């Protein structure tokens with residue numbers, strides 16, 4: 001066996017990693033307690049460690065983080081903007097479904113969900129102690145949403161390891177196309193893709209994830 005075949009990590013390290021992976025859950029109810037800025041910076045550091053599309057973008061400023069705290073005027077501005085945004089999304093989708101009846105069955109449920117969010121607000125924007133937007137520079141070819149997914153998964157796992165709850169707020173991806181949203185962040189419109197998450201302490205600890213057995217969903221192809 002060569003040295004490169006020997007893992008630098010122990011079985012114990014792996015057991016801890018597995019425990020964190022299995023404990024990662026979508027948390028949608030947050031306690032009012034505010035996690036420390038130190039914890040938030042550790043989560044952001046984990047996000048920075050995630051891969052990025054180095055062939056598509058150049059420079060070190062490929063990824064930026066924007067932290068909004070519950071109760072801040074700018075977060076209230078974003079929450080209102082998100083409501084207007086889901087309203088526009090619902091109207092547009094409604095028109096598309098009317099023009100293409102074959103999509104109607106699949107899309108109607110989603111239109112209804114958007115209309116509901118227009119009333120209640122978007123969960124995660126103002127419902128947790130922190131709402132964090134991540135912006136990733138759009139390159140050629142565009143791969144910013146894939147990079148953001150890696151970044152957010154790293155942040156999610158680190159939040160889990162710190163005992164914090166995490167919720168993806170995927171409407172942040174569509175909001176990235178909105179010039180008003182970009183101006184709140186202070187980024188040039190059209191140059192970045194965005195996505196976001198809410199972070200805080202969970203009201204209750206959720207059970208570990210349940211997924212099928214790996215062998216049940218794997219084909220070994222010769």
Ligand SMILES: Cc1cc2nc3c(=O)[nH]c(=O)nc-3n(C[C@H](O)[C@H](O)[C@H](O)COP(=O)(O)O)c2cc1C
Nearest residue numbers: 024025026027028123124167168169170171209210
């Ligand atoms: C692309 C993507 C978008 C998602 N968007 C949201 C979202 O906007 N809000 C939310 O609460 N959960 C969102 N989720 C979380 C999923 O609903 C969740 O991962 C799934 O129900 C499994 O639950 P678990 O995360 O607890 O394992 C999203 C997940 C993915 C992969």
